Amino acid sequence: MKSYWLWILLNVVVWPFTIGYINLPINQLTAGILGVALYFLLFFIVPLIEKKPIILFVLLGTNTSIATAILFPYNGEFNPFLVLIISLLIAEGFYRLPLRYSLANGTIGAFGLGITVLNSNLGFFIQISIAIYILFLFIALIHYKKTKVQLMDVEARYEAILGEYRDVKRRAVSEEELARQEERVLIAHEIHDSVGHKLTALIMQLEMFRLQINEDHKKRVQSLKELANESLNETRRAVKSLKANDTGGLPGVLRLIRKLELENMMHIHFSVKYGAFSAPLTGEQSFVIYRSVQEALTNIMKHSDTKEAEITFEAPGGSIFRFEIRNPASGTDGYQEGFGLSQMRQRLEKHNGSLKVYQTEGHFIVSGYIKIK
Incomplete structure (x- = not known):
């Protein structure tokens, strides 16, 4: 302008x-x-x-x-x-x-x-001078036009490479973070199932042994039992701490999408309905939902004039987790399902889910769901 x-x-x-x-x-x-x-x-x-x-x-x-x-x-x-x-x-x-x-x-x-x-x-001399001026003007403007086209091509390639770099970086960070979440949950389960159960069994055996011995050794056995109880309590606190640090589920997905919004200067409006926050999503399910939303937002950044989207999450009945990404779009022209959308569909189908992509007169909509275990 x-x-x-x-x-x-x-x-x-x-x-x-x-x-x-x-x-x-x-x-x-x-x-x-x-x-x-x-x-x-x-x-x-x-x-x-x-x-x-x-x-x-x-x-x-x-x-x-x-x-x-x-x-x-x-x-x-x-x-x-x-x-x-x-x-x-x-x-x-x-x-x-x-x-x-x-x-x-x-x-x-x-x-x-x-x-x-x-x-x-x-005069003839001035007429020739004007003709030469116009000729040089044409040469200069043609050179400018070709330089401008080359510069626009370089800028487009730079933006494409920068977008790809950001996507790879974002993917690496999100995958690393989800891997850490899975690892924390796995460690918490291992501690709870192995160490916690063994300490509980040790306490029970110490109590049985205390009932069978004479009074001279009961105090010593009682102190060992208290030490085992303290160890069990510390183990439980460690398990709770690991689970408290777990950022899976919808809160983790929302946090990753917010980072994506800031990096690409988009405007995303969230709507969370019907128990979506309390839905028991596993780390892998959270990862699939985030990847699906990320692919839909990537399509918006590539093909839409408006960098704005509405995202809805819901878990109706507690049996499925559903999401919908709605972007303002003009016209009702058909779309071609590319590699990204087909990969999104395959990921959702692996979790007994489905994907639906369609375009109305005013919006381009991507919706899908997965079954909650």
């Missing part, structure tokens, strides 16, 4: 001098001012049709014709500001249009300027 206002400023600066240079009667001056008004009216339409090159090409060609008609040397006197105006129109064409349309627009501008120069009272 800044470039648009720059073009407006340049035209606003040039045209008053152009009108002031014209020495026309009142009746012709009125027609000239109306022509300038039409010129700027068409110029203000540019932001609305910037993504439609054919219409923009017609608009710039019309403005070139208007400028040529207003400043045509009817009395033989050439207006030098016409060169600046035609140069601005040609340059704007190279800035906004594809190369072939830019060349066509430049040809129209050069043709209009050439007719004006040939019908003026300019």
Whole structure:
């Protein structure tokens, strides 16, 4: 948008001098001012049709014709500001249009300027100088256009590589964190099942042994029993601490999605319903849900104009865990299921789940579910 206002400023600066240079009667001056008004009216339409090159090409060609008609040397006197105006129109064409349309627009501008120069009272040397100027202008703008295309290609590749790097980094971090969660849960179960049970059995055997011995040794056995009880309590505290540090389930998934939101500057609206927070998801199930949501958000970043999504989690009846990602989308054109969506579907089906992807008039929706063990 800044470039648009720059073009407006340049035209606003040039045209008053152009009108002031014209020495026309009142009746012709009125027609000239109306022509300038039409010129700027068409110029203000540019932001609305910037993504439609054919219409923009017609608009710039019309403005070139208007400028040529207003400043045509009817009395033989050439207006030098016409060169600046035609140069601005040609340059704007190279800035906004594809190369072939830019060349066509430049040809129209050069043709209009050439007719004006040939019908003026300019000398041969000045006419040749204007022709050389237009030639060098074309060469410079073509070089600029090719450089701009190359730069845009480099930027697109850089963004693709940067996005891939972030995705790999995010995947590595999330997988490492989920692996740590699984490891903590496994260690907690091992401690509870092996050490905890053995300490409980030891306490019971010490109690039975205490009942069978004489009074002289009961105090010593009692102290051993208390030591075993303290060890059992410490073991239970360690197991609780490991489970308390576990960030699996929906809270862990939400935390990972929030990191994804911050990294990609997206706006995500969450809606948690029907006992989704208390759903007993395993670490592997949490990982599958996060990967599915991540793939849906990746598609939004690649193919959507709006970086915004609504995510809903619910566990109706406590038997399934369901999620839905809804993104605003225009049109009802069909979509092609790529590698990411097919992998998402396979992961969900491994957990007795399913995936559904469809597009309505106003939204693109990805929904799925897995069965809760």
